[in-house]
Amino acid sequence: MFFRVMDKERVPELVSGLSESFELFGPVAKGEKFVLDRIEDPAELRLDFDTTLLPPKKLFFPPEDQMMRFRVADNEVLDDEVFAAPRMIFGLHPCDINALMLMDNVFTGDYEDPYYTARRASTMIVGVSCVPTESCFCNAWGTDEVHWGFDVFLTDIGDRYFVSVHSVKGAELLDQHVVTREITDEDTAAFQERTRAFKSSFTEELDTAQLPLLLDAKFDDKLWDELGERCLSCGACSMVCPTCYCFDVKDRLAADGKTGVRVRTWDSCQFSEFAEVAHGDNFRASRASRVKYRYYHKQWGYLSKFERVLCVGCGRCAKACLAGISPREVVKALEKGGEC
Amino acid sequence: MAARVVVIGLASDFGCQVQMTNIEDDLLDVLGTIDLVYWQLAASGHMPEEYDVAIVEGAVTTDAHVETLKRVRETASVVIALGACAATGGIPALGATGDLEAHYGCVYGQDAAQVACGRITPMAIDSVIGVDYVVPGCPIDTEEFLVVLSRALLGLKSRVPAEPMCAICKTKENVCFFERGELCLGVITRTGCGARCITLGRPCTGCRGVAPEANLDSAIALLAEKGITAERLFERARLYNTLEEALDR
Numbered sequence: 001m002f003f004r005v006m007d008k009e010r011v012p013e014l015v016s017g018l019s020e021s022f023e024l025f026g027p028v029a030k031g032e033k034f035v036l037d038r039i040e041d042p043a044e045l046r047l048d049f050d051t052t053l054l055p056p057k058k059l060f061f062p063p064e065d066q067m068m069r070f071r072v073a074d075n076e077v078l079d080d081e082v083f084a085a086p087r088m089i090f091g092l093h094p095c096d097i098n099a100l101m102l103m104d105n106v107f108t109g110d111y112e113d114p115y116y117t118a119r120r121a122s123t124m125i126v127g128v129s130c131v132p133t134e135s136c137f138c139n140a141w142g143t144d145e146v147h148w149g150f151d152v153f154l155t156d157i158g159d160r161y162f163v164s165v166h167s168v169k170g171a172e173l174l175d176q177h178v179v180t181r182e183i184t185d186e187d188t189a190a191f192q193e194r195t196r197a198f199k200s201s202f203t204e205e206l207d208t209a210q211l212p213l214l215l216d217a218k219f220d221d222k223l224w225d226e227l228g229e230r231c232l233s234c235g236a237c238s239m240v241c242p243t244c245y246c247f248d249v250k251d252r253l254a255a256d257g258k259t260g261v262r263v264r265t266w267d268s269c270q271f272s273e274f275a276e277v278a279h280g281d282n283f284r285a286s287r288a289s290r291v292k293y294r295y296y297h298k299q300w301g302y303l304s305k306f307e308r309v310l311c312v313g314c315g316r317c318a319k320a321c322l323a324g325i326s327p328r329e330v331v332k333a334l335e336k337g338g339e340c
Numbered sequence: 341m342a343a344r345v346v347v348i349g350l351a352s353d354f355g356c357q358v359q360m361t362n363i364e365d366d367l368l369d370v371l372g373t374i375d376l377v378y379w380q381l382a383a384s385g386h387m388p389e390e391y392d393v394a395i396v397e398g399a400v401t402t403d404a405h406v407e408t409l410k411r412v413r414e415t416a417s418v419v420i421a422l423g424a425c426a427a428t429g430g431i432p433a434l435g436a437t438g439d440l441e442a443h444y445g446c447v448y449g450q451d452a453a454q455v456a457c458g459r460i461t462p463m464a465i466d467s468v469i470g471v472d473y474v475v476p477g478c479p480i481d482t483e484e485f486l487v488v489l490s491r492a493l494l495g496l497k498s499r500v501p502a503e504p505m506c507a508i509c510k511t512k513e514n515v516c517f518f519e520r521g522e523l524c525l526g527v528i529t530r531t532g533c534g535a536r537c538i539t540l541g542r543p544c545t546g547c548r549g550v551a552p553e554a555n556l557d558s559a560i561a562l563l564a565e566k567g568i569t570a571e572r573l574f575e576r577a578r579l580y581n582t583l584e585e586a587l588d589r
Binding site for chain 2: 032033058239253255256270271
């Protein structure tokens, strides 16, 4: 890693240059919210975004994704190749970059997923620093910082960006498309000051040190029943979660019945069918058991395998949940041993 | 041998049969896989004696509908309920509460006696006969119709989604109506349409029926916090769900 400094006014020329070689994605406005979308015009890019409605997983693991086509008569697979054009996402916050690395553990680990892997390998990432919002709790998991998982990272230090360059390709692209300069002591001081201000701007410090132990101890806590009474079983939390990776696989026949497509769609452990098996038995038939499962998977099961929790504190689920169920509240309730 | 299919309409505006004609890109392919022996909207012939699959649109509002359905059930090995009227009673079921004769009088005045002979309280078709597959919605979603038809022809298990609509709505990156303080029935309505209306900028009106997995108690509580009364929720939901027992409270 090495560091440079780039004036903010240089961003449009950098973005224009990059869009010649990549399908460029970044945060753009959608009403008062933001979404990750194709950047056709550098003026659309909104690096001042708070968060995006859907996390970047949608670009690697789309909500609905065709896995293959098949011919019915002889079960022949017709088209299962994954083509991924060179892409770049310009403007991901540390939480979302961390989330992609948690997804990597699943999709590129013991069972390599060709669809995810191909898109991941063809996508460069430019990160950008953020300002914590009221719903952010990335500081609880240490995902407010990111040290790898990007090509270039831009930290806002006033009228300029402190540029962390992590990959050779990232260095080459910067060289090619934009003027940067060497860092000065003043830049470094500004960077450190910004980091200090950032760290102290979270609404609260969540104590998560005891969480695995508490989850172990509170499997039968009445908290889970209370949450089950509130849960709407809508699955919105899973959809907007940057680390929820469960999917369903469906075959759909064409209208002539001769060919079909196999698609996978995002699934949610909050759906009643999720743990239903042949013969109609359901391992998690109650709402309470499904809400509980979500927390035990994310904050306990994944942890025991990958030594990280499967949550980056982005706050999307808390905002999406009309019933107001949020990991922050759940963690606090477990700590207190009281109601949520 | 291709399955012999009939399409019939009971009390409805035939909008779902019209919607079938809107499957322009695939309609000829579909017709190539079945033997369409009767289509009430599109053909002037008579209902045949024998067929395998009956697609039934509309609610039951007369004695004659009841007789038709019983015959259909005796003849067809597969019955598909098409659209909200057939699936939940839909709009015709608005007449299911209150004085039926008064409703007819309100609409037809002095001529009420001459219309809808043998009228009975409106109901969904599964109140009369067993139904194997359901395509909910007002009107039906053509993609969902094709999926259900193909499952029916292959003899696959019926799979009507049980959850409310918020998940698919999130995948469309819609801004939630509740954030603007507006009531949207997606939170209690059966998913499966791809949150089409919401994505087009209109709140869900509940035409697909109340989701079996909807948590009404919690929905009522959270709406109250947003200043929306349970009565307003129910009033909106009853447009398509008059007969829904879950809303009887």
